[in-house]
Amino acid sequence: MAAESSVTPARERVARQHKHPVNQLFHDEATLGERVADKAATGIGSWWFLGIQSVFIAFWIVLNTIEFFTHKWDVYPFILLNLAFTIQAAFTGPVLLLSGNRQAQKDRLRLEHTAEVAEMAEKATVEILEEIERNTEATLQVLEHLKKRRTARGGAQA
Amino acid sequence: MAHRLRRTHRNPDADHKHPVNQAHYEEATTGERVADQLAAAVGSWPFIISQSALMVAWVYFNVWGIFVAHWDPYPFILLNLVLSFQATYAGPIVLLAGNRQSQKDRITLEHAADESDKGEEHITKILTEIRKNTELTLQILRELEAEPV
Numbered sequence: 094m095a096a097e098s099s100v101t102p103a104r105e106r107v108a109r110q111h112k113h114p115v116n117q118l119f120h121d122e123a124t125l126g127e128r129v130a131d132k133a134a135t136g137i138g139s140w141w142f143l144g145i146q147s148v149f150i151a152f153w154i155v156l157n158t159i160e161f162f163t164h165k166w167d168v169y170p171f172i173l174l175n176l177a178f179t180i181q182a183a184f185t186g187p188v189l190l191l192s193g194n195r196q197a198q199k200d201r202l203r204l205e206h207t208a209e210v211a212e213m214a215e216k217a218t219v220e221i222l223e224e225i226e227r228n229t230e231a232t233l234q235v236l237e238h239l240k241k242r243r244t245a246r247g248g249a250q251a
Numbered sequence: 252m253a254h255r256l257r258r259t260h261r262n263p264d265a266d267h268k269h270p271v272n273q274a275h276y277e278e279a280t281t282g283e284r285v286a287d288q289l290a291a292a293v294g295s296w297p298f299i300i301s302q303s304a305l306m307v308a309w310v311y312f313n314v315w316g317i318f319v320a321h322w323d324p325y326p327f328i329l330l331n332l333v334l335s336f337q338a339t340y341a342g343p344i345v346l347l348a349g350n351r352q353s354q355k356d357r358i359t360l361e362h363a364a365d366e367s368d369k370g371e372e373h374i375t376k377i378l379t380e381i382r383k384n385t386e387l388t389l390q391i392l393r394e395l396e397a398e399p400v
Contacts, residue, residue, distance in 0.1 A: 118256055122257075172326040186338055187299050191299070204269040205267060205268055209268065229380060243394065
């Protein structure tokens with residue numbers, strides 16, 4: 094539940110508001126080409142696109158088959174529609190790769206960031222361990238001091 | 252830190268810091284390098300723009316071209332074949348790129364497992380050290396309690 098409440102607003106977060114340095118570099122500082130690439134991938138990979146394409150195809154076929162409509166520009170077997178499909182596929186491939194390359198770029202960037210963070214964390218861990226060791230050393234000295242004092246007192250009392 | 256990231260941001264040939272990036276990019280085989288370059292070339296704006304220009308030129312010359320033979324008149328069946336040909340190769344290239352990414356994902360997880368083992372080792376060391384410390388502090392307490400008030 095706690096995770097949901099922190100992630101849900103992050104989903105709604107718009108560009109130029111990112112907190113993570115990788116998101117800042119990748120989204121907020123994207124070039125024009127990169128921005129258009131992201132938009133193209135989001136546009137084609139959406140239910141809107143699929144819906145509009147389906148409606149478009151349905152109209153094309155209906156207008157070219159039903160007797161009622163007189164001007165038929167692409168009769169059975171719809172060779173021009175075939176060309177339209179091919180053109181769509183010919184662009185979808187490269188756009189798919191474009192978007193894949195973007196993701197690969199982000200993955201690379203994220204790992205580089207992780208390496209830097211891990212390095213800092215390791216340094217911190219080593220420091221913590223060293224500090225605790227120093228503390229143990231000091232505590233040990235206190236103990237030894239107390240023991241020495243007791244023996245000295247015991248000697249004096251005897 | 253951000254400066255280094257900004258420099259490596261758009262350059263897959265940069266000196267990588269993370270071992271997974273080093274293994275994936277700097278130690279890639281020839282086939283893997285070609286696959287990456289192919290994906291980078293086909294999935295780029297120059298490719299998409301040149302393809303569009305070629306398509307427009309094809310249609311233009313076959314409809315209105317005056318000095319050239321109309322080698323593929325309406326409805327452009329040869330253009331259809333050419334584009335189908337492109338799509339036939341684009342599909343496998345997409346998968347090639349996807350496989351590269353999933354390979355990287357696998358190495359990333361393996362590396363994360365190694366790192367988490369190392370982290371656990373560190374934590375165990377720290378815990379042991381704190382226990383030792385607590386033990387000593389308790390001895391001090393006993394020592395102090397034994398002292399005549």
